[in-house]
Amino acid sequence: MVDVQLHTRSEKQDKPVFEQLTKYVRVRSSGNSRFVEFDFAIGDPSLFVELIMPQGAFDHFCKANDVVYMTEDQQLAVDAEMEKWRYGEETLMAKNHG
Template identity: 65%
Template sequence: MSQSAIPRTLKRYVRVRERSARFVEFDFAIENPELFVELIMPPVAFEAFCARNDVIFMSDEQAEAVDTQMEKWRYSVSH
């Protein structure tokens, strides 16, 4: 298998949004948790993805900070 195009020095973050028996919905970010893509994978693929990318699971505090930033941009609300 080919090597990752993402340098290992960059942190990779995962935030699980929803988990069911069939799918895991999650956000994936590289270096900046505020810039992410939304992904959906079966649980087995999700576990492999996380292991392959050596991800950091976001804490509740990190997730709240991201949500606050998103609200500022979306609603022009200053906190």
Template identity: 60%
Template structure:
């Protein structure tokens, strides 16, 4: 059986470990709600999952992951990207938005 070798780029930058990547959050729920609804991203604020937790679990989650709140600029960029996907120029939905 032939021996398989993995090819790697010796000039590639070293990859960050998971713990070194920035973890971002964006809280979507109102303050004082029974549950905290939020977006959670690792390394790139535009690639996130939506999560829901009780407030105490959310607080623990944030401490454990050493999260950073998304900046207003990051939130605007995420929102702009979502709008393109929802109502982009060449979609059926975009044509429905301009009905009178």
């Protein structure tokens, strides 16, 4: 399970608790893509939505939401969890995958 992080900066403390939750992004597209494909999560990096935006809109979105980029450890944990859902843990497909 991934730890939920709260911002501690003073300007966030006047906001409701929900708005204090850390907002995560993980960019999936390459740097030269026309659009930025990314995952966006609030509070828990493993619960995310997939979004696509032009670069300028993405930059504005990140600034407006005060996002944090997922760490490599968080990305690996999310990927491992996705693998379990995709292939199961004790299935023939799980044993053939990898």
